[in-house]
Every structure is written in C-alpha cells, then in structure tokens.
Amino acid sequence: MGMRVHGLASGMDVDSIVKQMMNASRIPLDKLNQQKQYMEWQRDNYRDLNRKLNDFSNLVFDTVLRPATFAQKTVTTTSSDVSIRSLTATGDMSGTIRVSQLSRAANMKSAEDLKIDPAAKLDSKVTGEQTITIQTINADGVLDPEGYTLTFDPSKESLNSVIDKINKNSNVNMFYDSFTKAVSLSSKQSGRASGDVEIKLTGDFFTNTLMLDEDNRTAEEEGRGLAGQNAKFTYNGLETERLTNKFQLNGFEFTLSEATNKDVQFSSSPNTEKILESIVKFTDEYNKLIEEIQKMTKEVKYRDFPPLTDAQRSELTEKEAEMWDEKAKSGTLRSDPVLNSALSKMRQDLYSTVSGLGGASQLAQIGITTSNNYLDGGKLVINEDKLRAAITENPTSVYDLFAKDSTNKSEQGLGRRLRETIASTRNDIITRAGRDTSAGTSYTLGRNLENMNDQIKRFENRLTTLESRYYKQFTAMEVAIQKANSQSAYLMNAFSSGM
Numbered sequence: 001m002g003m004r005v006h007g008l009a010s011g012m013d014v015d016s017i018v019k020q021m022m023n024a025s026r027i028p029l030d031k032l033n034q035q036k037q038y039m040e041w042q043r044d045n046y047r048d049l050n051r052k053l054n055d056f057s058n059l060v061f062d063t064v065l066r067p068a069t070f071a072q073k074t075v076t077t078t079s080s081d082v083s084i085r086s087l088t089a090t091g092d093m094s095g096t097i098r099v100s101q102l103s104r105a106a107n108m109k110s111a112e113d114l115k116i117d118p119a120a121k122l123d124s125k126v127t128g129e130q131t132i133t134i135q136t137i138n139a140d141g142v143l144d145p146e147g148y149t150l151t152f153d154p155s156k157e158s159l160n161s162v163i164d165k166i167n168k169n170s171n172v173n174m175f176y177d178s179f180t181k182a183v184s185l186s187s188k189q190s191g192r193a194s195g196d197v198e199i200k201l202t203g204d205f206f207t208n209t210l211m212l213d214e215d216n217r218t219a220e221e222e223g224r225g226l227a228g229q230n231a232k233f234t235y236n237g238l239e240t241e242r243l244t245n246k247f248q249l250n251g252f253e254f255t256l257s258e259a260t261n262k263d264v265q266f267s268s269s270p271n272t273e274k275i276l277e278s279i280v281k282f283t284d285e286y287n288k289l290i291e292e293i294q295k296m297t298k299e300v301k302y303r304d305f306p307p308l309t310d311a312q313r314s315e316l317t318e319k320e321a322e323m324w325d326e327k328a329k330s331g332t333l334r335s336d337p338v339l340n341s342a343l344s345k346m347r348q349d350l351y352s353t354v355s356g357l358g359g360a361s362q363l364a365q366i367g368i369t370t371s372n373n374y375l376d377g378g379k380l381v382i383n384e385d386k387l388r389a390a391i392t393e394n395p396t397s398v399y400d401l402f403a404k405d406s407t408n409k410s411e412q413g414l415g416r417r418l419r420e421t422i423a424s425t426r427n428d429i430i431t432r433a434g435r436d437t438s439a440g441t442s443y444t445l446g447r448n449l450e451n452m453n454d455q456i457k458r459f460e461n462r463l464t465t466l467e468s469r470y471y472k473q474f475t476a477m478e479v480a481i482q483k484a485n486s487q488s489a490y491l492m493n494a495f496s497s498g499m
Helices: 014-062 159-169 204-209 216-221 272-298 310-314 318-328 337-351 384-393 395-403 414-433 444-498
Strands: 073-077 084-089 094-101 107-109 130-136 148-152 172-177 182-187 199-202 231-235 238-242 246-249 252-256 263-270 368-370 380-382
Touching: 014 272, 014 414, 014 444, 094 252, 107 216, 130 204, 148 159, 159 172, 159 182, 199 204, 263 384, 272 337, 272 380, 272 384, 272 395, 337 414, 384 395, 395 414, 414 444
Parallel strands: none
Antiparallel strands: 073 263, 084 252, 094 231, 094 263, 107 182, 130 148, 130 199, 172 182, 231 238, 246 252, 368 380
C-alpha cells in the first residue's frame, strides 16, 4: 500500500480520525481473539492435567501393581562370616550354607618372552593367511564344540588388533603384558568343564608365534596356567557345586566371596519397610493428584478479567500485565464435568470393597483411611503401624487388595480400578482437548478454535474493506474541499480585478 497523505485541504488529521473509527469497529474482533485465547488456555490446562494423570497411572503400576514390590525380602544371617558377599531372596525361607571352595576361571600364558612389537604388523613374524580357533567352557559347563574362529592377513593385522577381535568375539579375555613380553588369556566363564579342558587353542599362530600351549590343562602341568574350578559348598546338609560364585538356589541368590568352611545360617522375611515405602509413595501421589484436580474445578473465574488485547497490554507495566493474566487464566476448568466425574469415580474406586479376597478387602483394614477434613476432598491418611503390621503378616494379601485381576469389576483390585478410571478420564480429555500432536479437527476444542480462526479471518477482511472505504470517503471530501477552495480563490481574484 502506498503512502497516504490526507488533510492538506481540510486541515484534518484523517489518519487519527480513521483509527478512532476503526477502534470502535474492531471491538467485536478483539472479543473473538480473547475468546480464542481463553480457549487455548483451557486446552493447554486439559493437556497438562492429562500428562499428570498418565504419570500417576504409571506410578500406580510401578508401586502397588508390581509383584516385585511385595516380593522384596530382608535376609538376615546369624554370622558376619565373609564367605557370602551378598544374599537376596524371593521367598520366606531359612537355611545353612558352608563354603569350601570358590569357583575360578581357567587361564594360561605364553611360555617365554615373545620378542614382539604388539603394534607392528604381524607379517614380520608369520607369513601367509592365518586361521585360529578358540574353544572355551560354556554356561552349561561343557567345552563349546564350535568356539570362535578367526582368519586374518598378517600384513594387515597387529597383535593388538588380533587381541581386540578375540576379546570382542570369543569367550576369553586376552591381553599382552609389556613388562613380561607375554600374552595371557582367561575364560570369561568360570568353573570346571565336565570331562574336558576349559580352554582349547588351535592354530600355528597360537603355538608357534605366541608360544601358548594347546589347552589350559597342559599349561597347568607346565606351570603356565590353571584349570577352572567350581564353587563347592554344603547347603542344608547337601554337598553340591556351581560353575560360578553367583547362583540361585531354592529361592535365594548367593554371591560367594571366600571359602571359610564355616556354617552360616540365614533366613528371609518380607522387607516391610520397602513395601511400606512404595504404598506411602502411591498414597502421597494420589493425594497430590486429587488436590490438583480439585484446585482446577474450584478455581475462581474472574469474568471481569478477559485476556488482554495487544493494545491493552501495551498500556500496562509488566507487573500489571502479569497480575491481570493470573486472573484471566483462572477458572478455565471450573466445575468441569469430566474432572468432577473423575474425582467421584477415583474416590469410589478406593473406598469400595474388593470381593473374593481371603484377606483384607478394604483399605481401612490395612490402615489407610480418608481424611476427616472435608476440605481435603477425600485424601488418604495412613496409619503406618497398622499398615506395617498388615504387610508383615501377609504381604500377598495386601498386594491382592490392590492388584487382583478379574473381569468382574467388584473383584478387581483397587489399583486396577483406579487405572481404568484414569484411562477413561484421559480418553475423555483427549476427545475434548487432544494431544500436542493432534490435528486440529480431531478434537472438540480444536474444531472450535479452527472455526474461530475462520471467523477472525473473515472479520479482519471486513475491517480492511471498511478502512479502505473510510479513506476513500475522506479522499473524496478532500477533493471536494480542494475544488471549493479553488473556486473561491477564482471568484476572489475576479472581484479584485473588476474593482
């Protein structure tokens, strides 16, 4: 649009007059933009709550619905003996263990100084393509019949690069020691092979270049290696062995550290404090969630504080605008039926009875009740002593109260009911407000916003047309005044000439 020059004939500030006239015509457009802004705040608040509902649903699963939460055990021993580094349990049991031998991995080393530069290409030591094979004991305690085979070109490989490939692909750890100028290797799997060696090497590169024996038993006989050995121990009077020092036996996981040949008695029981901690976390997060929802549904809506227009914001200080926005954003979800329904259902989910249980069937029976303060809106209160006693007596019963699975609603655990309500609420919110990635036409507020955008665009077009009409009218007025002025000047000049 070219530059406008008005008021030369009339002396009027046309731009100012048009602006004032347009301000009055722009009021309906400002209201549309304010409605749009409010709707966007409402959508964003729905989505923020939806994320919180999802986070809480995940927390319900990770705490009161996870079997591992209630399977946590405390293991005690009657001795501080160092034969056991760690001991965990999956059941409530007791026993005795005596460790007579630790397991170890087989190993072997070079017979002498190799006189080799580990970084140099190997074609100075060997010629022609080389093929080597390494067989080792596997997790079942037998020699792997296939093992790992490597074929390489000595002109392209160094000892370091060959060792790197062996360590990455085989079941041994191999290294070159710069002090002794020898290589050493050990099996990654500990234990003694059943009826065979634990490490077997094939290939001239091993025997002639690296001066290694063909297997670890031969190396042991020559003083250059060790055979693998099993962990040996007596468990509840039974002498037995394992390939490794870490193993599971009869509901316990042992990690042995020393062979002391001393009896160690141990027992396991529910880890009451850890289970209690998980339930407390669940209730704390539940209380935070319902407090957040209640805040949204009861928040005051200040009808005298609509969203600021750009013109209004420019007239306020930053602090004033911030205080205005705080009131303008308040109450976007006040008395929202979806959220009020969710609160009611969540309370009902937790307060009702679970049918078909042999133990506790209500939260109150394990020490979890509702706050007496009605302003709390149904927050949960824990009697830790009572809950601790319930967990100690029967953690499985407490787990079933939260997690029992059934197609019959009345027989579902409280946690499962709660997650179903949350899932239903989230679907309702998504229908209303969509997700961050949702297309505008896929949810109610999105369709409303798109409709409002169309209205705003049409109104802006009408205002552009109106503004152009005003300027055309003032331009016509200027032309008429200029014409009148010219005629007046002509007449004055004519009269002056005739006198």
